[in-house]
Amino acid sequence: MLIPDSKIQEVRERVDMVALVQRHGVELKKSGRSYKGLCPFHGEKSPSFYVWADEKRFKCFGCSAGGDAISFVQRLLGKTFVDTVHDLAKELGIDIEAAVDPAARERSQVKEATDYAARFFQDQLWEPTVGRHAREYLRSRGLLERAGRRAARARAAGLR
Ligand SMILES: [Zn+2]
Structure with a gap:
């Protein structure tokens, strides 16, 4: 099923990136304008995984994984883009079904x-x-x- 772009945008804008990452088992510490922690996408002992709360983006300087909330969940849980958007929308109380074609x-x-x-x-x-x-x-x-x-x-x- 096709998800309208406006809804995907709404998910990206409303998600709490820091809370989302922490909920998925990555402990984050505030570091200047960003948060950092151990990257869930590669094994490391010193944190090179950064999350920017305002921009709602993440980036690992160790394995160069990076992206937004959707790509984070998608990559971490191995889910499809559509399933990920659906699950995030549900958590955020965004009604996708009503907006569908x-x-x-x-x-x-x-x-x-x-x-x-x-x-x-x-x-x-x-x-x-x-x-x-x-x-x-x-x-x-x-x-x-x-x-x-x-x-x-x-x-x-x-x-x-
Ligand atoms: Zn990494």
Whole structure:
């Protein structure tokens, strides 16, 4: 699923980079304008991993890993970009689903409506009196048996 750029931007802007890094097991100490700690991406004994709270970026001068909150989590946990953005958004209370392509939402609503209509007409067809004419018509065209099988399948699949 495509995540709108504005939401990705919102995640990047609202994340607390220092808290995020510490929550993932990296202890940070304030060092001038930045924070530093032991790099989680390579083994080291003296800290060369830096986090800038304002810019919300990290950089390791030992292994040259660097980036933003999304690439940090992605790299550390081996997750995809999309999964990482979703998880971070959830933590930050940013609603991605609501922003997702309104056309896609509309398509699923239309499908829901047509599914409902199909079920309605199927029910009508097997209604003893209401569906009698329709059944006779289908029988005359040799289609009734097929409609019956389809209705039975739908019932078996729990679609009714
Ligand atoms: Zn490193």
